[in-house]
Amino acid sequence: MSGFDETLQDEAEAPVRVRFVVNGRKVACEVAPRDTLVDCLRDKLELTGTHAGCEMGACGACLVQLDGRAIHSCLIYAVQADGARIDTIEGLSEGGVLADLQAEFHRRNALQCGFCTPGMLINAQELLSRVAEPGRGEIRDALSGNYCRCTGYEAIVDAIDAVAKARSKGGVAT
Amino acid sequence: MKARAFSYFRAATIDQALDAHARAGDDARYIAGGQSLVPALSLRLQAPRLLVDITHIDELRGVRREGGSLRIGALTRHCEMLSEPLIAEFAPLLHAAAPFVAHPAIRNRGTFGGSVALADPASEFPAMTLALDAEIEIAGPSGRRRVKADDFFIDLFETALQPGELITSIHVPLFKADQRFAFDELARRRGDYALVGCGILATCPGGRIEDIRISFFSVGNTPTRVKGVERTLIGSRLEAERITAAQGALDGDLAPPDSDEVPPAMRLHLARVLLGRLLGRLGEGA
Numbered sequence: 470m471s472g473f474d475e476t477l478q479d480e481a482e483a484p485v486r487v488r489f490v491v492n493g494r495k496v497a498c499e500v501a502p503r504d505t506l507v508d509c510l511r512d513k514l515e516l517t518g519t520h521a522g523c524e525m526g527a528c529g530a531c532l533v534q535l536d537g538r539a540i541h542s543c544l545i546y547a548v549q550a551d552g553a554r555i556d557t558i559e560g561l562s563e564g565g566v567l568a569d570l571q572a573e574f575h576r577r578n579a580l581q582c583g584f585c586t587p588g589m590l591i592n593a594q595e596l597l598s599r600v601a602e603p604g605r606g607e608i609r610d611a612l613s614g615n616y617c618r619c620t621g622y623e624a625i626v627d628a629i630d631a632v633a634k635a636r637s638k639g640g641v642a643t
Numbered sequence: 644m645k646a647r648a649f650s651y652f653r654a655a656t657i658d659q660a661l662d663a664h665a666r667a668g669d670d671a672r673y674i675a676g677g678q679s680l681v682p683a684l685s686l687r688l689q690a691p692r693l694l695v696d697i698t699h700i701d702e703l704r705g706v707r708r709e710g711g712s713l714r715i716g717a718l719t720r721h722c723e724m725l726s727e728p729l730i731a732e733f734a735p736l737l738h739a740a741a742p743f744v745a746h747p748a749i750r751n752r753g754t755f756g757g758s759v760a761l762a763d764p765a766s767e768f769p770a771m772t773l774a775l776d777a778e779i780e781i782a783g784p785s786g787r788r789r790v791k792a793d794d795f796f797i798d799l800f801e802t803a804l805q806p807g808e809l810i811t812s813i814h815v816p817l818f819k820a821d822q823r824f825a826f827d828e829l830a831r832r833r834g835d836y837a838l839v840g841c842g843i844l845a846t847c848p849g850g851r852i853e854d855i856r857i858s859f860f861s862v863g864n865t866p867t868r869v870k871g872v873e874r875t876l877i878g879s880r881l882e883a884e885r886i887t888a889a890q891g892a893l894d895g896d897l898a899p900p901d902s903d904e905v906p907p908a909m910r911l912h913l914a915r916v917l918l919g920r921l922l923g924r925l926g927e928g929a
Contacts, residue, residue: 485651502651502694505681524644525682526749538722538751544681545752548651549674549696595747613834614746 487551491516492560500547507531509547510557518558518587522616529615532588533557539595558587567594569635573628581619589615593629602637605630646684653696657703657782660695661807665784667693669806674698675718678745678753679761703756703811706730712778712814717756721768722747724755733817736775736842739826740767746834756810759795762802762865765836767828769796770866774842774858777815783808796865821848825921828861829913837861838905839913843921845876852876862899862914869896872918881926889922890915 484499491514498513505524510516510533519542522530526544533542534556561567567590573579580586589612596603596611603611608629609622617625650667654660664671671693674680683689697703703718706729713733724730724741731738737755744750744758744767758768759779772779772792779790784807795803804810818824828840839861846854855876859867872892879885899910 501648503646503648503684524685526678529746529748532748535752539748540752541678541748544678544749546651546677546681546694548653549677549698551653592748610742610833611747613832614748 485548485551487547489550489552490554492556492563502546502548504547505543506533506545506547506550506555507542510542510555516557516559518562520584520587522584522588527614527616528585529588529592530585532591532615534561534591534595539591558591561591561594570594570597570628570632573632574625577624577628577631579620579624579628580617585615585617585619589617589625593632596629597633597636600633602633603629608633644685646681647687647690649684649691650693651696652693653698654700657697657700657809657811660697660700660809661782661784663693663695664807667691667695671695673809675703675757676720676753677757678749679757679763697809708733708817709814712816715755715813715815717754717760717810717812719755721745721750721753721755721758725750734775734815735818736771736824736826736844737768737815739824740771740842743767743826743828743830743833743837743840755813759813760802760804760810762796762800764799764863764865765840765861766866767826767837767840767842767860770840770858770860771826771842772813772815773866773868774844774856775815776844776856777813779803779810780812780814781808782811787811789814793868799864819846822846823925825924827917827921829917839910839917841914841917841921843925845925847881847925850880852879852881857918859897859914862897862910864900867897869893869918871896876922881922886919886922886926890919893918 486499488497500509507519507521510519519533520530522528524543526541531542532539536554570590570593592615605626608626652663670691672691674694674696675698704716706715706719706727721741721744724737758766762769777792779795781788790803823845826842828837830837841859843857845852855873857869857873872889875889875892893915897914899907901907
């Protein structure tokens with residue numbers, strides 16, 4: 470086994486320049502290789518709607534869309550995402566795609582402290598983009614990676630269920 | 644909960660990846676989906692000095708037929724096991740197992756090759772490579788080679804992979820008209836690791852079992868084929884008596900380790916229940 474090429478280690482703490490398209494806008498910033506995407510979004514880009522929870526991929530508070538798919542931003546280093554398109558809760562909110570889900574979560578008290586809500590919304594949006602009208606079992610299944618320690622999930626499932634039915638009828642939940 | 648500082652290298656080709664790994668004196672890890680590796684780095688269970696990102700290597704992508712096999716590129720994501728028509732048609736056991744792998748956001752990023760390379764004994768896909776009689780294709784400093792799944796899983800998180808080697812693809816024999824499959828697992832909560840899980844691939848022309856491969860996970864240090872059970876079933880028609888006999892034979896094949904959470908006797912019991920259900924389902928298709 471050959472020795473470690475020390476020039477590699479010199480680079481370890483050195484900042485790396487990364488570029489993304491975040492919420493439709495081109496951004497660039499400097500990160501250390503060990504900085505996760507969630508830390509980069511919150512600390513460097515000041516997009517604090519993405520929450521760092523367990524930082525183990527278990528709680529789902531940090532979900533963002535990467536190239537259109539929901540992923541845990543705590544389980545990817547920012548350097549890995551260099552060149553990717555990232556949509557956070559801020560972008561999806563402002564774009565209006567979540568408006569009906571947000572209104573329904575609000576109406577049904579599908580949140581209390583709100584810490585898990587951005588991840589819940591991003592996950593719900595992905596579910597509804599894949600399955601037009603999921604059953605309650607499917608909704609619960611899809612939420613298995615999103616922890617909520619306030620609500621007991623019932624209101625969250627109700628809200629997603631209502632939006633699914635409304636969307637599949639081409640309208641909004643009432 | 645932060646990884647120790649490391650260097651990062653994004654490889655465009657397999658040769659670049661192997662070279663970078665070697666330059667780090669093998670104090671390196673390949674990263675693809677990272678859904679297990681990143682938590683391990685955060686907990687500092689591992690602290691390599693270099694991460695070699697293999698996600699952008701085209702050769703590791705894609706699912707296609709190659710002769711009598713389906714070649715599944717190592718970077719194929721778990722969600723693609725559900726969406727890729729070739730998998731559904733030619734490797735339906737993987738398609739059936741995929742919904743049980745973690746939860747949707749993990750499946751969007753985790754890779755098939757990564758799961759097999761990690762060889763978590765509680766994971767679905769490593770065990771299914773055994774049931775499918777798959778071959779693991781490997782690239783490394785001393786060239787390319789293929790290893791049968793039966794020879795790949797050696798001990799807890801230990802595989803036939805040597806330092807610096809990476810999985811390029813997994814080759815699965817094409818599913819045939821006279822074959823049947825079944826998969827299920829028992830878990831406390833969907834998305835959790837299974838208390839016990841099992842996948843079966845049987846060849847049964849005319850309803851009589853000519854060949855059968857039964858692979859369990861979450862029952863020992865490695866994914867586990869139950870060869871004694873398989874032998875009791877060859878030539879049978881999966882009637883109730885034969886299923887009961889197969890369940891009895893499990894005792895000789897499995898020796899679940901002791902754990903505070905699940906005593907060995909309970910795990911063995913759950914394995915018998917699961918085996919009975921799956922063989923019952925296979926029999927109904929007769």
